Amino acid sequence: MTPAATARAHTNIALVKYWGKADTTQMLPQTSSLSLTLDQFYTDTTVQFDSALTADEVTLNDDRLSPQASGKVQRFLDLVRPDGQFARVQSTNHVPTAAGLASSASAFAALAGAASRAAGLDLTRTELSRLARHGSGSATRSIFGGFAEWTAGTDDQSSVAHPIDETVDWPIAVVALVLNAHQKKVSSRQGMQSSVDTSPFYPAWKDVVAHDLAAIRPAIATHDFQQMGEILESNAMRMHALTLSANPPFTYFNGDSLVAMQAVQDLRDAGTACYYTLDAGPNVKLFCQTKDLPKITQTMADLFGSEHVIVAHPGPGIQFLSS
Numbered sequence: 001m002t003p004a005a006t007a008r009a010h011t012n013i014a015l016v017k018y019w020g021k022a023d024t025t026q027m028l029p030q031t032s033s034l035s036l037t038l039d040q041f042y043t044d045t046t047v048q049f050d051s052a053l054t055a056d057e058v059t060l061n062d063d064r065l066s067p068q069a070s071g072k073v074q075r076f077l078d079l080v081r082p083d084g085q086f087a088r089v090q091s092t093n094h095v096p097t098a099a100g101l102a103s104s105a106s107a108f109a110a111l112a113g114a115a116s117r118a119a120g121l122d123l124t125r126t127e128l129s130r131l132a133r134h135g136s137g138s139a140t141r142s143i144f145g146g147f148a149e150w151t152a153g154t155d156d157q158s159s160v161a162h163p164i165d166e167t168v169d170w171p172i173a174v175v176a177l178v179l180n181a182h183q184k185k186v187s188s189r190q191g192m193q194s195s196v197d198t199s200p201f202y203p204a205w206k207d208v209v210a211h212d213l214a215a216i217r218p219a220i221a222t223h224d225f226q227q228m229g230e231i232l233e234s235n236a237m238r239m240h241a242l243t244l245s246a247n248p249p250f251t252y253f254n255g256d257s258l259v260a261m262q263a264v265q266d267l268r269d270a271g272t273a274c275y276y277t278l279d280a281g282p283n284v285k286l287f288c289q290t291k292d293l294p295k296i297t298q299t300m301a302d303l304f305g306s307e308h309v310i311v312a313h314p315g316p317g318i319q320f321l322s323s
């Protein structure tokens with residue numbers, strides 16, 4: 001039996017989105033992407049390899065997963081197993097699972113940390129980022145705190161994230177509106193593949209990402225909140241245009257998503273700078289400045305109920321809780 005290792009990783013919200021793979025075997029994306037890691041949503045995962053086990057035992061939030069449900073975890077463990085040993089994996093998600101708050105990002109980043117340590121490997125953060133990518137694309141970025149960019153790369157070696165600004169000495173916050181905490185109907189994996197294969201706008205999306213990355217890096221470096229906000233909102237809408245233009249078309253928005261987007265527009269028209277983004281689910285995340293939090297949270301609580309409004313701040317990279 002190897003010593004148990006525990007890692008904590010936080011989720012991240014992409015400002016310039018990853019939406020499509022160039023290589024599904026190596027998990028290489030079509031484009032680079034850029035995100036902010038958040039403090040409020042994280043996963044704690046403990047891994048222990050044990051030669052007495054005859055199969056992996058995976059527990060998520062106290063529920064033992066079936067072999068089918070844990071297939072992605074088993075395949076991920078295959079990358080690091082010492083002497084082919086199976087593992088006991090215990091994971092606690094402090095994120096509404098699969099509700100578009102990117103639970104797979106924190107989950108596979110924490111698993112990369114815990115599994116590699118339990119296997120006796122002492123990987124650098126770049127190596128952890130590369131390993132995490134094989135579990136889930138967005139996990140590549142969650143190894144780092146603050147703003148991180150995942151460079152698409154051309155092979156396993158070059159497709160890794162790096163920190164842009166880990167300390168985020170800038171009073172910004174993200175308000176997450178949990179509008180639906182249920183499992184999504186079209187997984188990100190299926191949704192992005194369908195967009196790559198069938199949206200006539202996909203080639204234009206690659207140009208959009210290149211342009212947005214070039215523009216958002218200086219906006220972050222100079223703390224230009226308005227510029228950053230305009231880019232992240234337009235990037236999100238253009239990503240979602242790839243779902244609406246796929247064949248068959250689909251969308252992650254629900255009615256409340258549209259209500260929230262309109263409310264942000266109204267706040268902005270009334271002089272409060274805030275910008276929205278959505279991922280592969282109906283939940284809306286607002287980027288704002290901390291000085292505007294009271295006004296924004298009150299507006300959103302009036303619309304959706306205060307229990308559906310969660311305030312998050314920039315969060316840290318991967319942490320090892322024991323090893």
Ligand code: 2P0
Pocket residue numbers: 013014016017018019033102104105135136137138139188189278279280
């Ligand atoms: C992102 N999303 O950049 C984008 C924006 C959702 C919308 O990365 O297939 O769970 O495991 O690589 O990382 C969600 O997709 O997909 C995601 P896989 P993942 O955050």
